[in-house]
Amino acid sequence: TADTGSLRQRYGGVRDQILGITFIRADGEIAKAGGRVVKNVAGYDLMKLFTGAYGTLGIISQVTLRVYPIPETSGTVLLTGKPEAVSSAVRILQSSELTPTQVDLLSSKLVTSLALGTGIGLITRFQSIHESVEQQSKRLLAIGEKLGLQGVIYQGVEESNLWQQLPNKIYDHLTESTITCKIGVLPTAAVEIINQINIGLIHVSSGLGLVRLENPDQILPVRNLCQANSGFLTILSAPVELKQRFDVWGYNGNGLEVMRGIKEQFDANLILSPGRFVGGI
Structure with a gap:
């Protein structure tokens, strides 16, 4: 797949x-x-x-x-707040010498549903030796504070649970009427897109993400939004009759x-x- x-x-x-x-x-x-x-x-x-x-x-x-060694230590920084500030944090992070292993944008409703704060979220994970993880986590936290973002550092079991909760929340309590989709957008447009999605997340480096839609009327508007930013929306799970009505793949390329x-x-x-x-x- x-x-x-x-x-x-x-x-x-x-x-x-x-x-x-x-x-x-x-x-x-x-x-x-x-x-x-x-x-x-x-x-x-x-x-x-x-x-x-x-x-x-x-x-x-x-x-x-190909396999990789398990990192010695892991730490996660969660920044939440206004889209403009989060967008600035993303740009600073990408142009810095920091070396995260995971960076995701979280929709505001996903943030509040997990009681992580208010506004959209930027969740960043560092995995390396203890000293490096600690230094990088504190540096990103300081960047967020200067931008007016609320920041928290997660470690240990609390950190592992947090990363497991993110996709679980999107797939949680799936019913026959639930609609889940995979999306892709230009990474530069990721903050703008996540700010217009109810429940979802987008990977900062690739622009790929997962969203959960509450009703079929949301499919075309979100798909059009993604396509306007050189992206796509593919339906992963939905009622059979809905899949028969819509183009599941949403492919508009020339290949x-x-x-x-x-x-x-x-x-x-x-x-x-x-x-x-x-x-x-």
Whole structure:
């Protein structure tokens, strides 16, 4: 699915971590791409092609992933307040020497529903040796205070619970009528977008995010808002009849013919997940 989370800030997306794959082709033959270690990776980069193809090109049977050591210490700074001040904090953070592993923007309703404060939120996580985490956390907290933002530092179990609560709140108490969506916008427009969303979050580095909509009438306005900022809105979960009314993917790019050509090469008889992908591929 190529799905990714806040850690993309530091490590990149899933496709960036795959060194090699073994997959079953549409004709039943087993094929391989990449290798088991970085220096042995060669040939066509099918790993990136298959990541996010939703099983339409082949059945992945084995994956070799790049791994990283677990950081010694972790600390999270949460800043809340007015959009203008949060926007300034984001710009300062991105131009500074600080090295966060996760940075997300939180909608005001998500902030208040978790009793984290008022206004929109900027949540930033640092993971490294103890001294570095402590220094960077205090530095960002000071930046926020100068901008008039309320700031709190979270550590330990309290910090872990906070990061788990964010996506859980979006998916919490899902019913047949609940609508959850994945969005993407220009990172430079992220603060403006999150300020117009009820419940949601956006990853600062990529502009990707999750939103929860309360009724179908919100889908098109939010999709139009994203598309106006060079982005998209894809419906993840919704009632079946609603998915039949709307274009779930919301794709308006110019790559459909290329995608269909690739599908033709890998699965000419449309055996693998037919109609599962963008444009009915």
